Amino acid sequence: MKKLPLQGRTLALLAVIIPLLVLFIYVGLRSGPLAPVAVTVASVESRAITPALFGIGTVEARYTYKIGPTFAGRVKRLEVHVGDQVKAGQVLGEMEPVDLDDRVRSQESVFKRAEAALREAEARQAYAQTQARRYEQLFAVRSTSEEIVTTKRQELQIADAALSAAREDIARARSDREGLVAQRSNLRLIAPVDGVVAVRDADPGTTIVAGQAVVEVIDPKSLWINVRFHQISASGLAGGLPAHIVLRSRGGQTLKGRVLRVEPKADAVTEETLAKVTFDNKPEPLPPVGELAEVTVDLPALPAAPLIPNAAVQREGDKVGVWQIVDGDLHFSPVKLGASDLNGYVQVREGLKNGDQIVTYSEKALTARSRIHVVDHIPGVSR
Amino acid sequence: MISLAGRDILHAWGKFVFTGIGLGLLIGVTLVMAGVYRGMVDDGKALLDNSGADLWVVQKDTLGPYAESSSLNDDVYRAILAMPGVAQAANVTYLTMQVRKGESDVRTMVVGIAPGALGATPGWPPYLVAGRQITRGHYEAVADIATGFKLGDRLAIRRNHYTVVGLTRRMVSSSGDPMVFIPLKDAQEAQFLKDNDALWQSRRRTEANPAFNRPGVPGLLDAVIASQSSNAFVNTVLVTLKPGHAPDEVAESIRRWKRLTVYTRAQMEDILVGKLIATSAKQIGMFLVILAIVSAAIVAFIIYSLTMDKIREIAVLKLIGTRNRTIAAMIMQQAIALGVIGFVVGKITATFSAPLFPKYVLLMPFDSIAGFFAVLVICVLASIVAIRMALKVDPAEAIGG
DSSP states (O other): OOHHHHHHHHHHHHHHHHHHHHHHHHHHHHSGGGSOEEEEEEEOEEEOOOOEEEEEEEEEESOEEEEOOSSOEEEEEEOOOTTOEEOTTOEEEEEOOTTHHHHHHHHHHHHHHHHHHHHHHHHHHHHHHHHHHHHHHHHHTTOSOHHHHHHHHHHHHHHHHHHHHHHHHHHHHHHHHHHHHHHHHHTEEEOSSSEEEEEEOOOTTOEEOTTOOSEEEEOGGGEEEEEEEEGGGOTTOOTTOEEEEEETTSTTOOEEEEEEEEOSSOBTTTTEEEEEEEESSOOSSOOOTTOEEEEEEEOOOOOOEEEEEGGGOEEETTEEEEEEEETTEEEEEEOEEEEEOTTSEEEEEESOOTTOEEEEEESSOOOTTOOEEEOSSOTTOOO | OOOHHHHHHHHTHHHHHHHHHHHHHHHHHHHHHHHHHHHHHHHHHHHHHHHTOSEEEESTTOOTTTSSOOOEETTHHHHHHTSTTEEEEEEEEEEEEEEEETTEEEEEEEEEEOOOSTTTSTTSOSOOSEEOOOOSSSSEEEEEGGGTOOTTOEEEETTEEEEEEEEESSOBOTTOOBEEEEEHHHHHHHHHOOOHHHHHHHHHHHHHOTTTOOTTSTTHHHHHHHHHTOOOEESEEEEEEOTTOOHHHHHHHHHHHHOOEEEEHHHHHIIIIIIISHHHHHHHHHHHHHHHHHHHHHHHHHHHHHHHHTHHHHHHHHHTTOOHHHHHHHHHHHHHHHHHHHHHHHHHHHHHHGGGSSSOOOOOHHHHHHHHHHHHHHHHHHHHHHHHHHHHSOGGGGTOO
8 A cells, every 4th residue: 555655756756757858868869969950942943034233333424524714814704503504605604814805906906007008008009000001101112211111110019019918917917816806705614515514613713724624514414324343243244235223312213224335444453344324214303423323234034944042052172062952861963053143043054953952041051961851941030 | 676766766756856956957057158168169160161261361470360450452362363272262351340230230240252153252151041142242231140130121331231132140250240241342341431521521631731632733632532432452362272282282382472371271270269269268168167166066065965864764774784885875876866867957958048148059969978977977976975974874873863
C-alpha cells in the first residue's frame, strides 16, 4: 500500500524531467550550428524581360545665350530681370557710349568738309577742262605755242586726280562715320532669340571686360537632361530609346522623354557614359536648370529565356552560380548570366534549365554540407 | 538493491528539482556570457566573410579600413586589377552613421559597393533573406534585418533618400552595427557631403579669397568651387584572387610595386580580433571567469547544504551499518543529477534568451560540451567536500542530537 504515493512522486518527477529532456533535445538539434538552414526555393522559369538602364542627371538648357559687350565698358542701363520673357531682337540694355556720340558728330563734320572739298575739286577740274579745250583749238590754228598747250593738258590731269582724291575722301569719311554708328549700335544688348532671362550678372554702373556676359538668356523649349550612366550598366544605350524621367522636386510624377543622343565622349574620371534626354512634352511649370533628375531608359524587350532572381546568384571560390536543389540535396551549379532588368531578374545563358529548383533566400551562407529546411519566407522577415 | 540516491530524491523531489532549476539559471547566464564573447569574435569574422575578399588594399601604413581610417583614390583599383593573380578588385567605402528611420534613427555601418558583375564583385552582400540585390546605380539600398527596415521603406542618408530593395542577415560591422549597402557613388557623396549651410559657408569663404575670385578671370571661382565639392576617395579596395595564387605572394607584389599596404585574411583577422575588439573581449572574458568561479562556489555550497540537511538521516544509515561507499555514492549521484538538471535547464534558457540580446550571442556546441563537463567536475569536487563531512559524522548523533 505504500507503493502508490511513491509511484505518484515518481510520476510527478518524470512529468518534470521528461519535458525538460525533450526540450533539451529539441534545443540541441534545432538551434546553433546543427540546426537546418531555412531557405526559400524558386523554380527557373522562361520569361521575356525588358532590360532598362538607370542614370541620374541634371536639367540643362540646350541653348544658352550669353549676352555681353564686345568692348570693355560700363553698363549704362539694363531693363530685364531674371525670369523675364524676351523676344528676338528686343533691346535688353545698353553699354555706356562715353565719347562715341561726340565722335559720330565729329565724323559728320569731316564728311561735310570732304563734300566741300569735292565741290572745290569739281570747280577746278571744270575750269581746267575748259582751258585745255580752248588752247587745243588755238593750237590747231597755230595761234599759240605747244608749250602752253602741254601746260594746260597737265593742269587738267592734275585737276582730274584732285577730283578722284576728293571723291575717295568722301567715301572714307562716310565709312568712318558708318563704322562709328555701327559701334554705337553694338553697345546695345539685343536678345538673339525668344527666351527667358536666366542670369543677370551685372547691374548698371558695373564695368565689364570684353566678352564677359551681362545677361544669360535660355530657350525654354530646348531644356534637356544631361544624364550620366555608369559605364558598366550602359550597354544598349542608344539614341531614340524611350525614357522615364522623375524630377527630384516631383517625386511621384513620371514624365516621358526620349534619348536624343549618346555623347561620343564619356567621362573617364567618373567612368560614366553621358547622354542627352529630351522631354516629349514641355513640363509645366518649367523645372529649374540644374535640378536633379532620375532617368530610366527602356531597352527593347528580349526573347524569353530562363530567368532567375538576382538574389540567388552567389559566389563559391572563383565560380559564380546558384544553389540548386537536386533530390533534396544542395548542389552548387555554376552559371553564365545574361541580360538583367531593374526588377532584379537575370537571364541564365548556361548552367540551368527551366523547372530547376534553386535557392533564392537563405538564413545564412550555404555550403554543400548545409542541412536545409524549405520555408515560404525566411523567419524574422516582416512582410 | 535499491538506489539510495533515487529514494532520497523522490523523498523531496520538489526541492531537488527547483534547486536544479535555480542552478540551471545560473549556468544559463554563464553560457550566455560565453556566447556574448563568441558573438563578438564572430561579428568580426562575419565582417570579413561577408566582404568576400582575399586581400584588403588600404592606404599605406594604416590598419584600415576597419581598425583605422584609410583613404585611397578611387582609380587605384584599375592599377591593382593589372597585377598578376588578381581576379577582381572593387572599391568599397565604410561609414558608421545614424540612419534616419522615420522619427528615430538606427546606428548602422553604411557600405558603398561598386557596381560590377553580379555575384563576382567582392563587397556585395553574399546572400539575402528577402527582396533583391541593387540594380540601379543610385538611391537603392540593401539593409540588414537588424536595422528594422522593411522592403520598400525609404531611408535617408544625408540629403538623399534610398528605397530598401533587399534585406540581409548577419551583415554587421566589427562592433555589431547592422550594415546598409548602397551604391558606391552615393556612398562617396554621403561620406563627403556636408550639410547645405556648411556648403554655403565654404563657398563664401572661397569667394572671399582673392586668389580664387579674380575679376579678370571669369569662371575661375566656379571651377574652384566645383573641385572642392567632389570626392574621389574610397576606404579600401577588396581583391579576390585567381585560383592557384597564394594570397601572401600577391599581397607582397602589390606592396612592393604599388606601395600600398595590403592585408590578407589572416592578418585582417589578427587586426580585428587581436586589436579592435581585444579589450572588450578581454573584459567579457574576465567577467566570464568570475561568473564561472561564482557558479562553482554556489554549486558547491548547494550540494554541501543539501548534504548537511540530511546529516541526521546519514547518521541513522551509519548506525544501521551502511557502508561508507554506499553513502558516498548516494551523495555523489545526487550531486551529478543536480548538475545534469542544472545544465539542461541552463542550456534551454540560454538558447531561448540568446535572440533577445541586442547584440549577437553565439552559443557554440563546443562551449556547451565543455560547460557540461565543467559542471560535472564542479559537482564531483563539491560532493567530495560533502562526502568528507558525511563520513565524519558520528552515528550517535542519530540518537542524541
